[in-house]
Amino acid sequence: MLSNVLDAFQEKYSGVTVDPTPIDITDCFLDDKGIYDGPRSYGKMPDNKVFAYAAFGAPLLTKYGVSGQSLKSVHGRAEYVNLGDDFKVISCLCQKGMKNTSFHEIKDAMSGTNTIQGYKKHHIEAIEKKLIQAYPLFSPDQDTAFIFAGEESSIKNQIALNSMWLDQIVKKGSKTLDYMTRKEVKLMKKVFPKSVLKGKTIEENSYMFGRPLHTKESVDFLKTKVQSYKTYKKAILADTISMVTYSIGVGIALDAAIGLKGLEILTARASGVVNNSLTGGPYGLWRDGIYKAMKVVEDSGRLKRFAAEMLSFNSFQVPIYGAILGAIGWMSKGEFNTSNALNGAGFLALLSPIISPTTGWWMDSVRKIFGVKVATGRATE
Numbered sequence: 001m002l003s004n005v006l007d008a009f010q011e012k013y014s015g016v017t018v019d020p021t022p023i024d025i026t027d028c029f030l031d032d033k034g035i036y037d038g039p040r041s042y043g044k045m046p047d048n049k050v051f052a053y054a055a056f057g058a059p060l061l062t063k064y065g066v067s068g069q070s071l072k073s074v075h076g077r078a079e080y081v082n083l084g085d086d087f088k089v090i091s092c093l094c095q096k097g098m099k100n101t102s103f104h105e106i107k108d109a110m111s112g113t114n115t116i117q118g119y120k121k122h123h124i125e126a127i128e129k130k131l132i133q134a135y136p137l138f139s140p141d142q143d144t145a146f147i148f149a150g151e152e153s154s155i156k157n158q159i160a161l162n163s164m165w166l167d168q169i170v171k172k173g174s175k176t177l178d179y180m181t182r183k184e185v186k187l188m189k190k191v192f193p194k195s196v197l198k199g200k201t202i203e204e205n206s207y208m209f210g211r212p213l214h215t216k217e218s219v220d221f222l223k224t225k226v227q228s229y230k231t232y233k234k235a236i237l238a239d240t241i242s243m244v245t246y247s248i249g250v251g252i253a254l255d256a257a258i259g260l261k262g263l264e265i266l267t268a269r270a271s272g273v274v275n276n277s278l279t280g281g282p283y284g285l286w287r288d289g290i291y292k293a294m295k296v297v298e299d300s301g302r303l304k305r306f307a308a309e310m311l312s313f314n315s316f317q318v319p320i321y322g323a324i325l326g327a328i329g330w331m332s333k334g335e336f337n338t339s340n341a342l343n344g345a346g347f348l349a350l351l352s353p354i355i356s357p358t359t360g361w362w363m364d365s366v367r368k369i370f371g372v373k374v375a376t377g378r379a380t381e
Contacts, residue, residue, distance in 0.1 A: 039118025239284030
């Protein structure tokens, strides 16, 4: 089961640290005359580039083979033996959209031969020097790197996502599957085609699909990550809808209470709808972050939940509301209305003991309708 494999990997490699910084190693594949002599699969140079990122604390020798055994070289080709659970995890990081080569996959396979899979010994020696140059404490025997080739902008996105997933796995184990961040969503959109993100071509884009080394774990990992991607986006939509609908109903009453009339109320609500369309999702993330920082979970007391809602609301919604009211003066009179801004922010802060918990209740209610986790559920991720 994938979750068990990920947890075992996390327990084994919890001391591994990942540096996502892309290191340009393109010149490691040039001969003495400056001519590219690396793997053909890396494409035409210099249009394509070769980059790597480093991981420290384990060589991850078991990408192909169990610990202590290296690849057998047969006429320049690798004979893959004893594929273990570590390999299954690493295969999850080698989906079609982010194909890469493990430094030790080649280094260990090179034993007894001068060339394998387009790599030559001088390539490995040059890569080692490059890594040590970038990281003076890098140990070729105790640390590793993952190598990517292609257009520079594309492989930098691949490295960012790949290193993020490796870092998640060594820190979170199986919890990686349900974990998703805003940056991760953006990177997945850049790395994978729309058909994958819609869940239509996941298997075809998994590791080594249709070949002997294909793993079910790579399919399950990508499938679960895509589902988390969808859930994240669904949560953003739910939070946006909840904040827009809440601001219309409650906002009209607030605007009238602070003395706005007719056109001013209409302008304020129109601005509120635009604002909440832009900030509803970020506020949901902000609120989730506060809940997590304060460790507010399902069985937390009412006072702790109330404190979390107050902090979330007053640190996010109150300043924005004041800014909107101040901007109304700029729209109508050409100057920022500081008085409106301060009065509005102060009035909203005064009412926040009522509005903040009801806003939170409404947001969680809409999330439930959309089938995504409420704030207390997110706090445990």
